[in-house]
Amino acid sequence: MSQAAVKAFGKARAGIAAGRCSCGAVRVEIGVPAFWAWHDHSRASRRAHGAAYATYVGCWRSRVRVAKGEKQLTRFTDAATGDTRAFCARCGTPVLYARARSPKMVNLPRALFDTRTGREPLYHVAVEDAPEWAYRCETLRPLKGYPGVVWTGPKRRRRAAGHMF
Numbered sequence: 001m002s003q004a005a006v007k008a009f010g011k012a013r014a015g016i017a018a019g020r021c022s023c024g025a026v027r028v029e030i031g032v033p034a035f036w037a038w039h040d041h042s043r044a045s046r047r048a049h050g051a052a053y054a055t056y057v058g059c060w061r062s063r064v065r066v067a068k069g070e071k072q073l074t075r076f077t078d079a080a081t082g083d084t085r086a087f088c089a090r091c092g093t094p095v096l097y098a099r100a101r102s103p104k105m106v107n108l109p110r111a112l113f114d115t116r117t118g119r120e121p122l123y124h125v126a127v128e129d130a131p132e133w134a135y136r137c138e139t140l141r142p143l144k145g146y147p148g149v150v151w152t153g154p155k156r157r158r159r160a161a162g163h164m165f
């Protein structure tokens, strides 16, 4: 454990996990353990995060607190679903995701937290919406001449095409 990590660990409050956006303007706290944690493969979350999928910790609304930067949060409600997402207006980090059908719950990106949230993300939602380009735990090997880059080799593309047709 690094010196900084030890210091951060020492400051952690019992029963609370603290998270923050990229720029630090927004800080959130949740009660731990969170209710559950899950990987969201839906198209809506994929777009909102600009990523293959999003991993959330789902919490009771009463156990979520915006500790800093509430005014920095900008909200967007999807007219079709009624789902609301809040993100940091300064750096764009997604912070809160409230689904209309679960009004008592709030979901927060797992990645906001450096510490444990008390739940492993064991569940996958909308996995049928996962794009064909998402990484699916294929074996990776070093790419010659590019230190730090690994790849699946050309095999994956053939397999994906075969799967599609």
Ligand SMILES: [Zn+2]
Pocket (backbone or CB within 6 Å): 021, 022, 023, 024, 025, 026, 088, 089, 090, 091, 092, 093
């Ligand atoms: Zn920010």
